[in-house]
Amino acid sequence: MSEFSHENIMDVYDFIEPITKQNIMSNIHQYLPSSFVSNFKSHDELERELLNVDNLSQNHDKVYSSQNEKWFIETTTGTTGKPFAVVKTMRERMIEASYLLKCRKRVYEDVSLKNGFLLIHQLDPYLKSIDFRKNDENLQHVVKYMLETKPEWMFITAYLLKRLSNYLLINKPMDLSGLNLKFIENTSQHLLPEELETIEALFQTKIINNYGCREFWNIGYECKEAGHLHLNSDYLIVDVIDDEGKIIKEEGIVGDVVVTNLVNKTMPFIKYYLGDRAKIYNNCTCGIKTPYIVLEEGRKHEKLVNTKYYGNVVFRKVLRGLYFHNKYHELKRIKIIQDEPFHLSVYLDINGNSIEGFKEKFLWHCNETIGKDIQAFSIDFVYDYPFQESNSYKDQVFINKVI
Numbered sequence: 001m002s003e004f005s006h007e008n009i010m011d012v013y014d015f016i017e018p019i020t021k022q023n024i025m026s027n028i029h030q031y032l033p034s035s036f037v038s039n040f041k042s043h044d045e046l047e048r049e050l051l052n053v054d055n056l057s058q059n060h061d062k063v064y065s066s067q068n069e070k071w072f073i074e075t076t077t078g079t080t081g082k083p084f085a086v087v088k089t090m091r092e093r094m095i096e097a098s099y100l101l102k103c104r105k106r107v108y109e110d111v112s113l114k115n116g117f118l119l120i121h122q123l124d125p126y127l128k129s130i131d132f133r134k135n136d137e138n139l140q141h142v143v144k145y146m147l148e149t150k151p152e153w154m155f156i157t158a159y160l161l162k163r164l165s166n167y168l169l170i171n172k173p174m175d176l177s178g179l180n181l182k183f184i185e186n187t188s189q190h191l192l193p194e195e196l197e198t199i200e201a202l203f204q205t206k207i208i209n210n211y212g213c214r215e216f217w218n219i220g221y222e223c224k225e226a227g228h229l230h231l232n233s234d235y236l237i238v239d240v241i242d243d244e245g246k247i248i249k250e251e252g253i254v255g256d257v258v259v260t261n262l263v264n265k266t267m268p269f270i271k272y273y274l275g276d277r278a279k280i281y282n283n284c285t286c287g288i289k290t291p292y293i294v295l296e297e298g299r300k301h302e303k304l305v306n307t308k309y310y311g312n313v314v315f316r317k318v319l320r321g322l323y324f325h326n327k328y329h330e331l332k333r334i335k336i337i338q339d340e341p342f343h344l345s346v347y348l349d350i351n352g353n354s355i356e357g358f359k360e361k362f363l364w365h366c367n368e369t370i371g372k373d374i375q376a377f378s379i380d381f382v383y384d385y386p387f388q389e390s391n392s393y394k395d396q397v398f399i400n401k402v403i
């Protein structure tokens, strides 16, 4: 990647093939600068350090330093649930952080990290010390602390926001009238209209969506006037592509989202396939000049029929558990097919071998994710992977053949 230059990327942009996490991970040494790669004796050692999740901070990142350089390794998972590492310098993180601040200022001018209540990427030592991610009882300490410290805005994931709201609505009603939140920044998932209404009424404030990921902290940020996710055009190129991988130039046509980062030189992302489907529009009534993106809800064939869940979301969580906690790294590919209303076939590519205890662990994670709904299904495990992916960037982990 040494000859790579961001300046002339637009000359060739249209002709570059979209790239996936899997493409990057299998050639990871070529994606990183030699000053970083040279710290490792072999590609295996490099990969081990990148994917080692035992030494991560609460925020799923870690610092790697050598002599006089320092990098941040941020860990995430792909559409297949496998770990993926993003390497950035401090400067690159600062660019992302200051862009996010600029978006937040559009919503509320006096916003700062100091007056925020950050429930992700926490900075506050007290919030860092409470385990509220799993333990519902600790949510009341979070709310009490919020009432005491009177933050002006909150940063939270949709999952936690829903848990927090349910807790307050059902178990422990508390007087929230002392709060004066100017907005709640919600990330990682959209809320359903009825959830939005209930939560905004509960906290007496507006929810603003932040569409992003570890690779690019912000891809789209909602305007408060029209509720549209305006694209980060400061340093990203965001497009949608058709099934042949070609850029869709017309507005309002659904395609797969690809992102190019013009500032991240440590680990360049060019036409990077995210796995989301969306359409892009050019003009919003709010006055912000950048285009906005409308994300598609899950697709029909991604629904886990006979439950209220999307299989792609459920099994991504299940696989994340299997990779991160049970460390089934020998599993190369997996595909889960709902071939009958109450039957799933799980196809595994592990060189024809079966893995000790895999079945039990798989079921355990399914149970953790969707509860007793999974018990209605019979599941067969097939230790053979018969699929040829028609498009290498579309590695669907779950498909229902029922609808």
Ligand SMILES: [Zn+2]
Pocket: 223, 225, 226, 227, 228, 230, 284, 285, 286, 287, 288
């Ligand atoms: Zn707008």
